[in-house]
Amino acid sequence: MSEIESAVLSALRDAGLPCTFAFRLAKAHGWTPSQVGSEATRLDVRISRCQLGLFGYDSFSQKGLVQRVAAVPGDVMVSLRAAEIDERISCAALWQIAEEHGLPRLA
16 A cells, blocks of 8 residues: 555545645645545545535534535536536636635635
8 A cells, every 4th residue: 555545544534535634644745735636536535624615614613624615606606517527526626716716715
């Protein structure tokens, strides 16, 4: 098992890899977030607790987890639907959409 595979698998929470954990792994090991994301994809692991609030999470709870966003703005939803492939969307596409719409990182 490779170091990156082991790191991703050990960081799973409820069968998903929290977005902030993916960024922490990348920083701690000198990998790019894209490398961590690619490994998660290879392992068929979904990123969870999105820092943009789009897949749940826009305010911090007492445990420090980000909470699900109430509603995705219509113009953002149009961009998300345009970028999805087989009901999935890459983190790179999400970050690009966030930049285009001026959405900040939440965690």
